[in-house]
Amino acid sequence: MSGKSKLGKALFLIVIVVYVAIVLGILLTVILNSVSKGWYSGLLPKTLTTEWYSYVAQDHDVPQLLYVTFVVAIVDVVVSLLIAFPASYALARTDFKGKGVLLSLFLLPMIVPPMAYGLPLAMLCYKFRLAGKIIGTIIVNLVPIVPFMILVLMPFIEQVGTNLESAAKMLGAKRGTIFRRVLIPLTRPGILTAGILSLVKSISMFDLTYLVAGGKSQTIVVALYADAYAAGARPPQSVDALAVIYFFIAMACLLISLRFVSPTQMVFKVK
Amino acid sequence: MRAALTRPKAGAMALLVPAVVFILLLFLYPFGYGLYMSLTDPGGAFSLGNYTRFFQDARDFRTIGVTLGISVPVTLIAVALAVPLAYHMRRGVPGERLISFFLIVPVTLGTVLISEGMLTFMGPNGWLNQLIMALGLSKTPVRFTHNYAGVAISVGLQGFPYAFLMLLGYISGINPDLEKASQMLGANKWQTFWKVLFPLMVPGIAIAFCLNFVMAFSVFPSAVLLGQPSGPQRVIAYAAYQWAFEKFNFNAAAAISMIMAVIELVVIAFILAWRSKMYKGASIVGKG
Numbered sequence: 434m435s436g437k438s439k440l441g442k443a444l445f446l447i448v449i450v451v452y453v454a455i456v457l458g459i460l461l462t463v464i465l466n467s468v469s470k471g472w473y474s475g476l477l478p479k480t481l482t483t484e485w486y487s488y489v490a491q492d493h494d495v496p497q498l499l500y501v502t503f504v505v506a507i508v509d510v511v512v513s514l515l516i517a518f519p520a521s522y523a524l525a526r527t528d529f530k531g532k533g534v535l536l537s538l539f540l541l542p543m544i545v546p547p548m549a550y551g552l553p554l555a556m557l558c559y560k561f562r563l564a565g566k567i568i569g570t571i572i573v574n575l576v577p578i579v580p581f582m583i584l585v586l587m588p589f590i591e592q593v594g595t596n597l598e599s600a601a602k603m604l605g606a607k608r609g610t611i612f613r614r615v616l617i618p619l620t621r622p623g624i625l626t627a628g629i630l631s632l633v634k635s636i637s638m639f640d641l642t643y644l645v646a647g648g649k650s651q652t653i654v655v656a657l658y659a660d661a662y663a664a665g666a667r668p669p670q671s672v673d674a675l676a677v678i679y680f681f682i683a684m685a686c687l688l689i690s691l692r693f694v695s696p697t698q699m700v701f702k703v704k
Numbered sequence: 705m706r707a708a709l710t711r712p713k714a715g716a717m718a719l720l721v722p723a724v725v726f727i728l729l730l731f732l733y734p735f736g737y738g739l740y741m742s743l744t745d746p747g748g749a750f751s752l753g754n755y756t757r758f759f760q761d762a763r764d765f766r767t768i769g770v771t772l773g774i775s776v777p778v779t780l781i782a783v784a785l786a787v788p789l790a791y792h793m794r795r796g797v798p799g800e801r802l803i804s805f806f807l808i809v810p811v812t813l814g815t816v817l818i819s820e821g822m823l824t825f826m827g828p829n830g831w832l833n834q835l836i837m838a839l840g841l842s843k844t845p846v847r848f849t850h851n852y853a854g855v856a857i858s859v860g861l862q863g864f865p866y867a868f869l870m871l872l873g874y875i876s877g878i879n880p881d882l883e884k885a886s887q888m889l890g891a892n893k894w895q896t897f898w899k900v901l902f903p904l905m906v907p908g909i910a911i912a913f914c915l916n917f918v919m920a921f922s923v924f925p926s927a928v929l930l931g932q933p934s935g936p937q938r939v940i941a942y943a944a945y946q947w948a949f950e951k952f953n954f955n956a957a958a959a960i961s962m963i964m965a966v967i968e969l970v971v972i973a974f975i976l977a978w979r980s981k982m983y984k985g986a987s988i989v990g991k992g
Contacts, residue, residue, distance in 0.1 A: 445792045448785055453806045455861065458831050459821035460809075466824050474829050520723035523716045539723060542731050544914060544972060546922030548941040549965035550731060553738025556954050576730050579723065608715060637814035639925065644945075654816050661820045661929055669824070676820050680813065687812045696804035697873035 463680065467673035485674040492671065493656055494649075495678065501567055502652040502682070505642075506635040509574050510628050516575075517582035518624070522616070524583070525590040542580050547640040550576065555644035564645040570652065573641040578634065582627045585698070589623025590616075629690040630698060636683055653679045735965075741958035754959035764960070767940040768967065774852070774927070774939065775920035776971075778860045779867075783913050786867035787905065791897070794875045804872075807865035819858045819929040823849055826857070854930035855937050859920050866919065867912045874908030875901075903982060910979035914972050921968060940964055 467485055469478030489495065524536060542550065554573055555564065563569035597619065601611045617624070636654075643655050651659075657679055660672045745751040758764050793800065810818055826832045826848035833845040848854050878901065886896040924933075924941040931937025940960060948957035 441788065441792055445789055445797075448789060449803055449806075452861075452864065453803075455825075455832075456806055456810055459818060459825045462825040462831060463817070463821040476831070476834065516722045516726050519719035523719040527716045529717075535720070535724075538727055538732075542727075544918055544968075545735075546918050546941070546964055546968055548922045548924075548944055549961045549968065550735050550738070552944055552948055552957055552961045553741065554730065554734035556741065556948070556958070557734055557737055572730065575726070579726055583723070633812055637812060639814055639816055640922070640941075644949075654814060657820065658816045658925055658929075661816065661823075672820060673824070676817050680817060683812050683814075683817075684809075687808065691805070691808075696808040697869045 460680065463673045463676050466670055467677045469670065485668065485670040488668070488671040489674045489678070492660075492667065493675065497649060498651060498653045498656055499682070501570070501646075501650060502636060502654075504567060505570050505574060505652060506632050508571050509578055509635050510631045512571075513575055513578045513582050513631060514624065514628060517579050517586055517627070521583050521586035521590055525587050526595070539583050540580050542576050543584075547577065551641045551644050554641070558645045565647045565650055567650045569645045570642050570650050573645050574635055574638050576641065577638070578631045581634065582631055585627040585630060586620070586623050589620050589626070593619045626694050626698060629693055633683075633686050633690050636686055653682065738958040738961050741955050742962045744955060746953070746955055754956050755963075757956060758959055758963065763938070764943055767938055767943045768963070770936065770938060771921055771940045772967075774855055774859060774937070775917055778856050778863055779913060779916045779920050782860055782863035782867045782916055783871075783909060785864060786871050786912065787909060790868055790871040790875050791901070791905075793872060794878075795880075804869065807868055810861055811865050811869070815858065815862055815923055815925045816929075818861055819926045822854065822858055822861075822930060826854065849930055850932055852931065852937065855927050858926035858930050859923060862923070862926075863916045863920055867916050870912045870915070871905070871908055874912075875905060878904050906979055906982040910975050914975050917971055917975075918968060921971075922964065940967075 465478055466472060468481050468483065470480040470482045470484075472478035520539070524532065551573065554576065558564040558569045558573065563572060593616070597615055598611055601615045606614070636652075638652075639654050639658065642652050643658065646652060646655050653675070657672070657675050660667060660675055664672070742754050743750060743752070745753055793803075797803070824830055828845040828847070832848065836842050836846055837844075848857065882900055882904070883896055886900045887893075891899065922941045924939050924945065927933055927937045927939040928942060931939075933939075933942055941964065944957050944960035944964065947953050947960060
């Protein structure tokens, strides 16, 4: 029996070590390749250079890419909080006919593949001339974020007892005041968690953005894909240089967010 | 403690309005629009032509098999690896924070960076092939890019941590008393796992499988960057994209979107049927 658990431990270690080695290998080669010159063989590049970063700076409007990436992410987080918080509150606190149906409807965008609803959504964006503008990118990215937020926020609101709200009501507070002065402070951890998780998610959101973004409304991940796709058009090291810029942004957000949330919260929480 | 639910008042219903408007406008309406587009020809007349064209065009029709051939095995392997590992980690292990950090990194970075990085790392002169040849496992570089293996590895690298973290959250929520009770009643570890814990994990496994499958089924950057997107690894999402934005035939593209949604729902229905067969409300007391 102890042999069996040793076997389990060994399997666990092997999978984790192999996995970590591959991920580290990928990240390190991307970083090294982006500062290397003529690294076609051998363990490490022989000459180092920063020329690929200058190349990227000429090839792309990097400040614009960063600007779009952050504006889209932040606006999406704020707007989806405004939509999701009241809805989560109503779903957590009340019971009504058809609540189950409504809840599944809200969560449906999470189980339908982005391409299936994203393509018609993108067509509508082209029809209404929203595609290619930042607003179009913001709109399409709302679709997966709002359901995710409802899912994260509901348990936090359920945890806050109704007593304090009733007390505030008895003391004559209006609904708006209760929301502002009682409910929001009490659910701040939930709001913070949902906001941070959505921010991290929206920075790396690819599929939907790719369908509507172009030119000045591209986010950094879409530009990266476009570069990698047109591999022959530019030196591969310059693609890696853009990848490194994206990598540092995503990692910075991840590291900040891990101060507030745990990795298991970053994926769909199974209840 | 869960607060008692109250009957709704008009005020509470009003709180749902923004979310309902959102889902109608940005999800149901586009979906309905896609369905409408798929059932009309470019002139706007009703037609089933977009669907019949898809099923008659061998190049398009085979994308279903290609995509399932990547997403189903990869999802199965990812979940099959994630279950024992999450089970092993359910009470915490040394270095847990570091391990979960490395798992969350690829999820955060997304498929584009991972696929792009794999091109160099797993390419003919990359570190992986240098290692393989140094170990004498192969005399010539092993091809991991621009073929099925590359796409499968890339999709799997994304799927595994996703499944693992999802299941870890779920499994660590199962009441540990059940495990103790089972052992006290004389069951060994193997029996405890299969007879007590596994049935309780079934709902979590089902959801992890569904969500992973959704990701693997509709993702296309991996297939485009690491496969042969015009040949053996032309996935269905890429076919839809090409019809829409390379051939500008939105009607044909919409039909492919709808076919994707249907396949997706069939697979999910299949998983949920498995779930209800395996799991008959056992964890009413099971979840702590």
